[in-house]
Amino acid sequence: MKKIVKTMIILASILVIAMASVVLFMALSPQFGGHPTQKQQLIYNQSPQHRDGKFANMGDVKMEMTGKKFWAMIKEQFNVHPNATPSQAPQPIAMDPAELLQNNGDFRLFWFGHSSFLIQTNGKNILIDPMLGQSASPVPFIGVKRFNKEMPIEIEQLPAIDLVLISHDHYDHLDYQSIKRLKDKTKAFYTPLGVGTHLRAWGVHSAHITELDWWQHAQLDELSFTCTPAQHFSGRGKWFSDQASTLWCSWVIQTPEKKVFFSGDSGYGPHFKTIGKKYGPFDLALMECGQYNELWKEIHMMPEETILAAEDIKAQIVMPIHWGAFKLSMHDWLDPITRASAKANETGLPVITPRIGEGLVLNGEIPATTQWWEERRKEPMVTVNK
Incomplete structure (x- = not known):
């Protein structure tokens, strides 16, 4: 005994x-971010999107995970999912630091995989959702790992950054380590309401942070950036008390010559047509298409809806994003781009699919890209149980 x-x-x-x-x-x-001061909270409370102590979607759309839906999600986690991760990581194209210094005014776009971009335009360097780390998790050694261990370029090799745009505070879009490495070489950060709280906790000076509500915009010389709606949610998981405590958004990027839409994370909804009426047409739409599931389609589009959303905002070209870097859902890792491209072929909407790290110039013509992802279908499948 x-x-x-x-x-x-x-x-x-x-x-x-x-x-x-x-x-x-x-x-x-520090991975979990910060908490707003009382003064900041009073500002957030005045937002039309802030209701009953939390931020909310248009029409109060929510992802409900109760009853049968909850148990279906649990069951899904234990199902076998072939090819959810690649047998070999996508090989990024190395970016030349010297070439990036030659920012001569062309609209150049570089994709880091998932939803992270470098845009060079009008002499400015702009990073979008710079999740440039290896793990989309607060615990890097056990969290969701990036498919490719090597990035097209290291943060320290990037030119000075004029502006970082952030869509929301989830780990696969707002990365603590990336911000720590970027903060001393970045002049300004634009975020939706509340996300600046995390940046301040990580040492970014308040004078360098601009927080915007939906439909508000900020100007950087001749460039305009408008915070527009998305249908999603927020929270970094600290005690679950921070759910919807910060706002989420999409972005409209306007230069004297170009207009680009970045969707952030979003389910399909009427906000796309509203954005299209107010700001369309767009030269290019960077539109999420991966990490989807019918169980949570309120907050992530199915790939076919990616193309519908691009049409709603009156995009002339669409680039499907939010895939190719992390496994955050249970689908085949190539399904998002395959299904979105097939739908685009039906509708006639031009699609571009650059490789990770490949530089594209938006000069009025459709940038030439290959369907490199089709080559990957010939590889052996990898079975994943989670």
Whole structure:
């Protein structure tokens, strides 16, 4: 009996230590971001999008995970999913730091995979959702890992950044380590309401942060940036109390010559047509198409809806994004681009599919890209159980 009691005491002690470690990590780790001051919270409370103490979607659309839907999601997590990750990581094209310094006014676009971009235009360097780290998780060594271990370029090799645009505070869009490496070489950060709280906690000076509500815009010399609606949610998971405590958005980027739309994360909804009426047509739409599932289609578009959304905003060209870097859902890793491209072929909407790191120039013609992802279908499948 004494041995049993001793064993139970040891196990209970281990459990208490483990729980205490988790609590301390949640409380002290900078990965989770910051909390707004009382003054900042009063500003957020005045937003039309802030209701009952939380930010909300147009029409109060929510992702409900109750009853049968909840159990269906749990079951999905334990199903076998062939080819959810590539057998070999996509090989990025190396970006030349010297070439990036030759920012001569052309609208140039570089994709880092997922939803991260470098845009060079009118002599400015703009980063969008710069998740340039290896793990989309607060715990890097056990979290969701990037397919490719090598990036097209290291942050330290990038030219000075004039502006970082952030769509929302999820880990696959707002990365603590990336911001820490970028903050000293970046002049300004534009975010939706509340996200600046995380940046300030990570050492970004308040004078360099501009927080916008939906339909508000900011000017950087001859460039205009408008914070527009998305149908999503927010939260970095700290005690689950921060859910919807910051706003999420899409972005309209306007130069004297070009107009580009960046969707951020969003389910399909009427906001796309509203944006199209107010700001369309667009020369290019960077539109999410990956990490989808019928169980959460309220907050992530199905690939066919990606093309419908691009048509709604009156895009002349669409680039499907939010795929090719991380496994955050259970579908074949090539399904998003395959299905979106097939739908675009039906509608006649031009699609571009650059490789990670490949530079494109938007000069009035459709940039030439290859369907490089089709080559990957010949590779052996990888079976993933989660």
